[in-house]
Amino acid sequence: MNPKIIIAIDGYSSSGKSTIAKATAKHLGYKYIDSGSMYRAVTLYALRNKIIDKENLTVNEEKLKTRIDLIQINFIINNKLNRQEICLNGENVEDEIREMEVSNAVSFISKIKFVREKMVRIQQELGKEKGIVMDGRDIGTVVFPNAELKIFMNAKAEVRAERRFKELSEKGIDVSYADILKNVKSRDHIDETREESPLRKAADAIELDNSNMSETEQLNWILGLIEKMNKN
Numbered sequence: 384m385n386p387k388i389i390i391a392i393d394g395y396s397s398s399g400k401s402t403i404a405k406a407t408a409k410h411l412g413y414k415y416i417d418s419g420s421m422y423r424a425v426t427l428y429a430l431r432n433k434i435i436d437k438e439n440l441t442v443n444e445e446k447l448k449t450r451i452d453l454i455q456i457n458f459i460i461n462n463k464l465n466r467q468e469i470c471l472n473g474e475n476v477e478d479e480i481r482e483m484e485v486s487n488a489v490s491f492i493s494k495i496k497f498v499r500e501k502m503v504r505i506q507q508e509l510g511k512e513k514g515i516v517m518d519g520r521d522i523g524t525v526v527f528p529n530a531e532l533k534i535f536m537n538a539k540a541e542v543r544a545e546r547r548f549k550e551l552s553e554k555g556i557d558v559s560y561a562d563i564l565k566n567v568k569s570r571d572h573i574d575e576t577r578e579e580s581p582l583r584k585a586a587d588a589i590e591l592d593n594s595n596m597s598e599t600e601q602l603n604w605i606l607g608l609i610e611k612m613n614k615n
């Protein structure tokens with residue numbers, strides 16, 4: 384049997400990271416962790432506790448700092464849906480963190496240094512035994528710089544907005560395509576230009592533009608890479 388590895392998948396928002404990450408993890412019998420969901424959970428906490436001003440999206444960092452140790456994040460397995468779901472202080476918030484209010488505010492939380500430090504510690508702990516696929520923005524650069532396989536995903540902003548629109552519409556969440564495109568573009572900008580762990584392709588990451596690829600093609604592409612790695 385091949386030894387268990389760490390697979391880091393980074394890239395722009397809605398570039399399809401989670402779809403390929405989930406499919407790969409399922410195929411290999413690995414754990415899948417969506418690191419973005421952790422920043423979303425902290426954002427939900429901040430919104431609920433009025434640490435973020437909902438109108439102008441300013442964050443009361445001092446207040447958040449005094450509360451950061453009170454924020455507990457863990458994952459549970461939903462056997463019915465065959466997925467990991469995130470819990471915030473014991474409450475399953477997997478669906479709530481996908482709502483637009485959280486999406487609009489999350490970049491303002493994920494750029495805070497002490498928030499990132501805490502999330503990275505949890506992520507590294509989750510990957511201690513390997514056999515994990517984790518997606519995010521800094522997985523190959525900061526969280527697991529020694530990951531055996533690193534992928535950097537991209538797709539055009541319009542293609543990504545279309546995907547997110549379809550995903551939310553299917554869930555019955557009422558949003559406009561224009562709002563989503565705006566959100567995708569503004570998050571790209573914040574992710575790329577923030578001081579703390581900006582979105583970057585790791586030097587040893589393999590790039591994938593999946594604008595015109597089906598899910599099956601993407602899975603076969605990544606499985607091909609793993610096969611090649613195992614032969615070497």
Ligand code: DC
Pocket residue numbers: 396397418419420422423489490493494518519520521522570574
């Ligand atoms: O992947 P996503 O759209 O659910 O991510 C939500 C936000 O969290 C996004 O603004 C980028 C940020 N993020 C991050 O800074 N680092 C990660 N490892 C994952 C997500």
